[in-house]
Amino acid sequence: MIPLLLSLLLAAPTPPIPIPGARKATTAAIIPLRGPIDSITVDSFRRRLDKAAKAGADAIVIELDTPGGELGATLEITNMIRTRAPANTVAWVNPFAFSAGTIIALSAREIVTAPDAMFGDAAPVTPLGPIPATERAKIESPLLAEVIDEARRHHYDERLVQAFVSVGIELWLLRDPATGEVVFVDRKEFRDVYGSEPEASLTPITPPSQGAAFKPSPLLDYLSSMSGEADSMEDDIAAIPQLPPVRGPLTSADADRFEVLGQVVSNDRLLTLKPWQAEAFGLSAGTVADDEAMRRFLGAATVIRIEPQWSEGLVKVLLSWPVRVAFIAIFVICVLIEMALPGTGWFGLGGVAALIVLLGAPMLVGLASWWDVAAVLLGIALIAAEILVIPGTIVAGLCGAVLLLVGLVGSVVSGDLSSISGQEEVVRGGLIVLVGGAIGWIGAWLLLRQFDHASFASPLVLTDEGPRDTPTPTRIGLTGTAITDLRPSGRVRIGGETLDAVCSGRWIEVGAAVRISRDGIVVEVEPLA
Numbered sequence: 001m002i003p004l005l006l007s008l009l010l011a012a013p014t015p016p017i018p019i020p021g022a023r024k025a026t027t028a029a030i031i032p033l034r035g036p037i038d039s040i041t042v043d044s045f046r047r048r049l050d051k052a053a054k055a056g057a058d059a060i061v062i063e064l065d066t067p068g069g070e071l072g073a074t075l076e077i078t079n080m081i082r083t084r085a086p087a088n089t090v091a092w093v094n095p096f097a098f099s100a101g102t103i104i105a106l107s108a109r110e111i112v113t114a115p116d117a118m119f120g121d122a123a124p125v126t127p128l129g130p131i132p133a134t135e136r137a138k139i140e141s142p143l144l145a146e147v148i149d150e151a152r153r154h155h156y157d158e159r160l161v162q163a164f165v166s167v168g169i170e171l172w173l174l175r176d177p178a179t180g181e182v183v184f185v186d187r188k189e190f191r192d193v194y195g196s197e198p199e200a201s202l203t204p205i206t207p208p209s210q211g212a213a214f215k216p217s218p219l220l221d222y223l224s225s226m227s228g229e230a231d232s233m234e235d236d237i238a239a240i241p242q243l244p245p246v247r248g249p250l251t252s253a254d255a256d257r258f259e260v261l262g263q264v265v266s267n268d269r270l271l272t273l274k275p276w277q278a279e280a281f282g283l284s285a286g287t288v289a290d291d292e293a294m295r296r297f298l299g300a301a302t303v304i305r306i307e308p309q310w311s312e313g314l315v316k317v318l319l320s321w322p323v324r325v326a327f328i329a330i331f332v333i334c335v336l337i338e339m340a341l342p343g344t345g346w347f348g349l350g351g352v353a354a355l356i357v358l359l360g361a362p363m364l365v366g367l368a369s370w371w372d373v374a375a376v377l378l379g380i381a382l383i384a385a386e387i388l389v390i391p392g393t394i395v396a397g398l399c400g401a402v403l404l405l406v407g408l409v410g411s412v413v414s415g416d417l418s419s420i421s422g423q424e425e426v427v428r429g430g431l432i433v434l435v436g437g438a439i440g441w442i443g444a445w446l447l448l449r450q451f452d453h454a455s456f457a458s459p460l461v462l463t464d465e466g467p468r469d470t471p472t473p474t475r476i477g478l479t480g481t482a483i484t485d486l487r488p489s490g491r492v493r494i495g496g497e498t499l500d501a502v503c504s505g506r507w508i509e510v511g512a513a514v515r516i517s518r519d520g521i522v523v524e525v526e527p528l529a
Helices: 002-011 039-054 071-083 100-107 133-154 158-165 187-194 218-228 275-280 291-298 310-319 321-340 346-364 370-388 395-410 420-450
Strands: 027-034 059-066 089-098 110-113 118-120 171-175 182-185 259-265 302-305 479-482 489-494 497-503 513-518 523-527
Touching: 027 039, 027 291, 039 071, 039 310, 059 100, 059 291, 071 100, 071 133, 089 100, 089 291, 100 118, 100 133, 110 275, 133 158, 158 171, 158 182, 158 259, 171 187, 182 187, 291 302, 310 321, 310 346, 321 346, 321 420, 346 370, 370 395, 395 420, 497 513
Parallel strands: 027 059, 027 302, 059 089, 089 110, 089 118, 497 523
Antiparallel strands: 171 182, 171 259, 479 489, 479 513, 489 497, 513 523
């Protein structure tokens, strides 16, 4: 009888650990943010927040898997978390949240991590090269203000979160054995407390290897014990030792209160944390492996996922630099060949389709505005006028090329041009347009050579052939037949010679009788009937 009772007692379910009221949810909505953070991410996040609200979600889980992204987009998302999301908002680092991802994670009420997660390293970078000290300070300023504000709101250590953003911050970890409170101090405060310089070597903060033949440091002992207590702590926010928003400076009177556990970050690196380190430092509330574990963590009855729409992924692809280079090249090829081989319209339609993609994708996400479209269309009109109507003036063609370049570059620039991020977008956009235009020019020339239209290509590229259509005044009045449609340019046969020509009036259909009305750099013809 006794063994039976013991087996029943052992088999009885363990009472669940109470979930804090602030975390308890009925319906939780998981909103993944994957890939670089940009303006498309901002619009997607806003739309999915609204969808979660309509679904009755009283908790939002932001699942982060991002290498970073644009500063402006990051700050927009953190503002939405504060103003549009429910108070019960959890950032789930699964598996990585670097740079912008770390800033977003700090803005949530709680942070949890996947078992093999990592986050941190949030310093601003630029592909334009090293950032001057003044510019770096200007960029870091809003980031530091953001992380300090979030640290005070969520009771994180202010010095610790600044080490995510700025290189040069040195921190040492102190612990009160009586309360378990952990404190991060810089070199100056360490000297104020202990009257001596701290040890400058970075203390390893990785779990000791299985069966390692060395004695762990005090920091390893403490962090390992914290890691082992994760299961008992994950449902109790109050169990995690955290600092108040603002603490006074420590003095020599605190020397006996705290023990030194080691250096956390040196002045030549940025802070990056694994899950158990984040828990030990009071940044993470626990480890969550999957959706079911997240449901238990929140005590929710239902967990729903709100994924991005397929169109958002398509727009990201269309805005990527290889795709934009390809479509710019296609646009240039189609326009040049349509002017050389008028009448079919297929190349013209291809150019229009490429232009729609180039301007339509940015307009869908609010990057392109009406002036970008107007600049592109006006630029095309001026280039066409230079080639077909007023050749040789140069001014119209040059102005058209500048407007086309400005419009295409402006369609993908969203930041302030005085900022580093805005300047990066301008440089990147300009390179995309120039590379795509060069590829298109070369491609059109190669294709036109296959069609034996060196007479058209000769004004555009250097060739070893002279123009075949040498203008002579005696040809005015000669008649012949249109061998292609002239809309307005095309080809005519005059006295056994094939000429490139433009019509001076209405469009001329293929086979119509024509007469030369003007002879020069451009041959103009008019219909006889």
